[in-house]
Every structure is written in C-alpha cells, then in structure tokens.
Amino acid sequence: MGDNHTERQTTEQYVREQYHRETEEIHAPADLINRTKGAVREEEQRIAQNRAAQEQTVPQTSGQQKSGSARAGYVYGRMQRWALPAAAAVLVLLVGASGLFFGRGKRSEEFATDATAQETEAADYDSDGIAPSAETEDYSLDGAALGATTEAEKQAQFERHLQDTGTDTAETEDYSLDGAALGATTEAEKQAQFEKHRQNIEAAESAEADTADSAAAAVPVLESVTFYDKDKKIVEAEALWYNAARIESIQLRWEGGTPATVKVFRTPVGSGTAERTELLLTKSIADGEASVLLNADMLHDGGANSHLFFELDFGAQVVKSEEYNLLYDEN
Amino acid sequence: MTTEEAIDRYADMVYRLALSQMKNTTDADDLFQEVFVRLVSHIQELESWEHVKAWLIRVTINCAKKHFGQYWNKNVDYLEEPERLADEGGYELPEEHPVRAAVRKLPPKYRLVIHLYYFEEKTVAEIARLTEQKETTVKSQMHRAREMLRELIPEQYES
Numbered sequence: 265m266g267d268n269h270t271e272r273q274t275t276e277q278y279v280r281e282q283y284h285r286e287t288e289e290i291h292a293p294a295d296l297i298n299r300t301k302g303a304v305r306e307e308e309q310r311i312a313q314n315r316a317a318q319e320q321t322v323p324q325t326s327g328q329q330k331s332g333s334a335r336a337g338y339v340y341g342r343m344q345r346w347a348l349p350a351a352a353a354v355l356v357l358l359v360g361a362s363g364l365f366f367g368r369g370k371r372s373e374e375f376a377t378d379a380t381a382q383e384t385e386a387a388d389y390d391s392d393g394i395a396p397s398a399e400t401e402d403y404s405l406d407g408a409a410l411g412a413t414t415e416a417e418k419q420a421q422f423e424r425h426l427q428d429t430g431t432d433t434a435e436t437e438d439y440s441l442d443g444a445a446l447g448a449t450t451e452a453e454k455q456a457q458f459e460k461h462r463q464n465i466e467a468a469e470s471a472e473a474d475t476a477d478s479a480a481a482a483v484p485v486l487e488s489v490t491f492y493d494k495d496k497k498i499v500e501a502e503a504l505w506y507n508a509a510r511i512e513s514i515q516l517r518w519e520g521g522t523p524a525t526v527k528v529f530r531t532p533v534g535s536g537t538a539e540r541t542e543l544l545l546t547k548s549i550a551d552g553e554a555s556v557l558l559n560a561d562m563l564h565d566g567g568a569n570s571h572l573f574f575e576l577d578f579g580a581q582v583v584k585s586e587e588y589n590l591l592y593d594e595n
Numbered sequence: 596m597t598t599e600e601a602i603d604r605y606a607d608m609v610y611r612l613a614l615s616q617m618k619n620t621t622d623a624d625d626l627f628q629e630v631f632v633r634l635v636s637h638i639q640e641l642e643s644w645e646h647v648k649a650w651l652i653r654v655t656i657n658c659a660k661k662h663f664g665q666y667w668n669k670n671v672d673y674l675e676e677p678e679r680l681a682d683e684g685g686y687e688l689p690e691e692h693p694v695r696a697a698v699r700k701l702p703p704k705y706r707l708v709i710h711l712y713y714f715e716e717k718t719v720a721e722i723a724r725l726t727e728q729k730e731t732t733v734k735s736q737m738h739r740a741r742e743m744l745r746e747l748i749p750e751q752y753e754s
Contacts, residue, residue, distance in 0.1 A: 279694055279744065283713040286692040292610035292627065297602060300628045304598045307635040547727055550657060557660075559704065561732050 484520040484578040486585050491560070501589070506572075508563040508590045516574060517555040518583070523576035525549065526556055530590070533569040563590065598635050601647050608715075609651050615710040616659035616703055626662065630655050652715070653725055656707065663703060697747040705740035708733055 491499040494512045516526060528545040531537055544562040563572070571587040609630055613623040633654055634647075641647045698709050707726065711717045719737070723730040 276741065279748075280713045283694040283698060283709070286695045287611055287615075287710075287714045289692075290607070290611050290614060292606035293624075296610070296624050296627060297606050300606075300631050301599055301602055303628055303632050304602065304635055307632050308598070311636060544729075545727065548657070550661065553661075559728075561735070562729065565731075 482520050484581055484583050486583050487517040487519050489585055490515045505589045505591050508592045509594045511560040513560050514558045521578050522551055522553055523549050523578050525577045527575040529573050531571045598638050602631055605651050609655055612655045615706050626658055629658050697744050701740055708736045709740050
C-alpha cells in the first residue's frame with residue numbers, strides 16, 4: 265500500500281516535470297508581443313485623451329453652476345417683479361398720507377417726486393409698459409423731468425406746469441410719450457432677460473428630468489436565474505424543487521449596471537437555520553458584463569435539502585434573489 | 596512599472612496560460628492582447644511585480660471564461676467532452692510534447708488547475724483564490740484531471 269502511494273507520487277512527479285519541460289519551450293511570438301505593445305500604446309493614448317477631455321469638462325461644470333446662479337437670479341428677478349410695484353404702491357400711499365398731514369408744500373412735493381421716480385420704475389416692470397392712469401402720467405411727467413433737467417429747471421417746469429394748465433396737456437403728452445418710450449426700451453430689455461432666464465430654467469428643469477429618467481432606468485435588477493444541466497438544457501423545478509445533482513451551471517442576468525460581485529449562498533432547509541447560511545462562491549464581475557455563468561460544482565457535495573439564493577453587489581445597492589429550493593438526488 | 600515592462604516580463608507566462616486555455620493560437624493571441632490592454636488602466640494600482648503577476652493570471656482566467664461563455668451562448672460546449680476538444684484540435688503539438696498534448700484534451704477547468712499546479716507551481720489554496728473556487732473543489736478537479744491523464748497517457752505513468 266505504502267509502496268503503491270510512493271510509486272504514484274513518483275510518476276506524478278515525473279508527469280509534472282515533463283509538463284513543465286514541455287511548456288517551458290513555448291514562448292510568446294515576437295510579432296504578437298510587438299502588436300500587443302502597439303495596442304497598449306494606443307490604449308494609453310486613448311486614456312490620456314479621455315483624461316484631458318475630463319479636465320476640460322471641469323470648467324464646463326463651473327459654467328453649469330453659473331447657469332444655476334442665473335436661475336437663482338431669475339428667482340430674485342421674479343421676486344422683484346412683484347416686490348417693487350408693491351413697494352412703490354406703499355410709498356404712494358405714504359406720500360398721500362403725508363400730503364394730508366403736511367399740506368402741499370415743497371417738502372411734500374419732494375416726497376411726491378421721489379415717489380414718482382419709484383412709480384416710474386415700477387411702471388417699467390409693468391408688462392404693458394403704459395402708464396395706467398392720469399395720476400401716474402403726472403408722476404411720469406415729474407420723473408421724466410427729473411431725469412432730463414437740473415434741479416432748478418425741474419422746479420421751473422413744475423411751477424410752469426402748475427400755473428399754465430392750458431399747455432399742460434400737450435406737455436404732459438410729450439412727457440408721457442418720452443416716458444412710454446423709456447418704459448418700452450427698458451421693458452424690451454427686461455423681457456429679453458426674462459426670456460433668457462426662462463430658457464435657462466427650462467433647460468435646467470429638462471436636464472433634471474433627464475437625470476431623473478436615467479436614474480430610474482439605471483435601477484439594478486436581477487432579471488433571471490437559470491439552471492442548466494450538462495447538456496445545456498434548462499433544469500426546471502419539479503413541484504418547486506430543483507435537483508442540484510442535475511445542475512451543471514447557473515446563469516444570472518441583470519440590468520441597470522454591473523455588479524462588482526455575485527455571491528451564492530445556501531441555507532439548510534428547516535426552521536432556525538438562517539445562522540447556518542453558507543457562502544458558496546464569490547464571483548468578481550468585469551465591467552460591462554450583463555450576465556455570468558457560474559459553475560455549479562459547489563452544489564454537488566450531496567448536501568441536505570437547502571435554499572439557494574444570490575446577492576449582486578451593485579455598490580450602492582445589493583440585489584438579493586428569491587430563494588430556490590434545492591434537493592440532491594443522483595437518481 | 597509600465598505595461599510594456601510587464602509585457603517583457605510576463606509575456607511567456609500569459610501566453611502559456613492563454614494557450615493552455617484556448618483551443619487555438621488565434622484565440623490565445625486575442626486573449627494575450629486583451630489581458631495586456633486591460634492592464635493599462637490597472638497598472639498604477641498594482642504595488643509590485645508579484646501583484647502584477649497575480650492580476651495577469653486572474654484576468655487571463657476570467658477572460659478565457661468569458662470567451663467560453665460566448666462560445667457557450669453560441670451553443671458550443673464550455674464543459675466539453677475530451678473527445679470533442681481533441682476533434683477540434685486547433686493547433687499541432689510536437690510529438691515530443693506528449694504530456695501537454697494529453698493536458699490539452701482535458702476540459703478547460705481541469706486544464707487550468709493542472710497548468711497552475713504543474714507549471715506555475717501554485718498551491719491548492721492559491722489556485723482556489725485565483726479561480727474563485729473552494730479548495731475542496733480544486734482538489735476534486737485535480738484528482739479527476741490526474742485520473743483522466745492516467746488514462747490518456749498510461750505510458751508516461753508506466754515509464
């Protein structure tokens with residue numbers, strides 16, 4: 265018996281050395297090495313180009329942040345649209361109230377002039393760009409005069425306006441026209457800015473929607489688990505039990521990414537057996553793979569009936585399969 | 596460490612392993628190239644030549660499995676019978692290589708453990724790690740492979 269074992273070891277050693285000698289005579293062909301080095305250089309260049317492209321993407325990302333600020337600006341601008349007219353209206357009311365208290369003296373006129381400027385600005389934000397009332401037209405008159413003349417001229421114009429009501433209408437119309445023109449120009453700019461901001465918002469919202477869609481599409485899912493026999497035929501469950509003796513390979517297919525690893529677990533049948541769960545195999549998966557074919561040798565140890573399940577580690581998420589009932593029956 | 600240095604150092608090792616796994620030299624050439632091209636993006640992560648060597652062996656095995664998986668999807672046997680593999684030949688081996696010729700007739704999983712054990716002189720534990728199998732499975736495969744070799748080349752065992 266002992267001699268037999270020694271003899272086996274000797275012949276085994278001989279075959280091993282013989283295989284070693286024979287294999288040592290094989291060398292990688294020089295042209296293959298050269299071709300491979302060429303391919304490696306191309307791959308290195310491709311990677312370098314990708315890195316350069318990524319570095320260029322960084323400023324573009326800052327650009328995107330800029331558009332985010334633009335969006336924030338839009339929100340701020342939108343706030344201004346309602347806040348400024350409201351503030352102007354409040355000021356007008358205050359001025360009116362001050363007129364009641366202090367009469368129509370020069371000081372109250374100055375208040376009125378300030379209010380007029382505010383109201384003019386508020387009118388600029390108005391969507392139709394036209395002063396809505398005669399009172400506003402008067403204020404517009406004052407505001408236009410304020411913008412166009414010195415303080416003395418303004419005072420003179422104001423005095424003339426009060427004294428000469430006959431020419432008032434024409435002058436008012438003129439000023440109104442000027443004011444309207446000013447309002448229209450400003451409104452056009454504001455409208456252009458508004459359109460620009462609106463487009464930015466739409467683009468950002470569209471990008472967010474796209475991201476959400478792609479995130480939804482990238483949810484990792486274990487699509488199928490299929491057992492095959494030695495003839496590559498599908499092993500079907502019989503009364504919900506798979507015969508492990510027939511299973512030669514297991515194919516798992518998934519979607520929504522590539523798992524780093526696929527793990528195979530087995531738990532003996534029965535209650536309170538969870539702590540006896542056994543890790544049978546950990547398989548690393550290459551990037552981009554959508555399926556894996558596992559050798560089912562691990563199931564051929566003739567063990568007791570058990571439940572088999574798989575865990576796919578997608579990094580952020582571990583996907584666990586359902587449990588498959590296994591029995592072992594060589595017959 | 597650069598990929599080209601790795602090619603100079605481990606070209607023969609990868610080529611021998613690729614040839615032991617693939618059915619013909621064309622497939623072995625493709626596998627050889629694929630492995631080193633993949634190394635380009637990983638070479639910086641590997642700390643020593645020993646790590647590079649282990650990485651190359653592991654990736655060669657995985658790429659070969661992937662290749663057989665593709666074959667498998669085309670209804671060509673992965674766990675093929677020795678006779679079928681012998682019929683598909685692929686490349687001629689010199690007559691003075693009887694053991695290699697016999698090993699080539701083994702199914703891929705047996706060829707792999709025999710090559711790693713006989714030529715790369717890996718232990719069962721190392722082979723288990725490289726092939727991501729249990730040690731008992733590797734031992735079982737080694738045992739079956741030896742039995743098959745004994746049947747294929749009885750004269751070598753008798754000499």
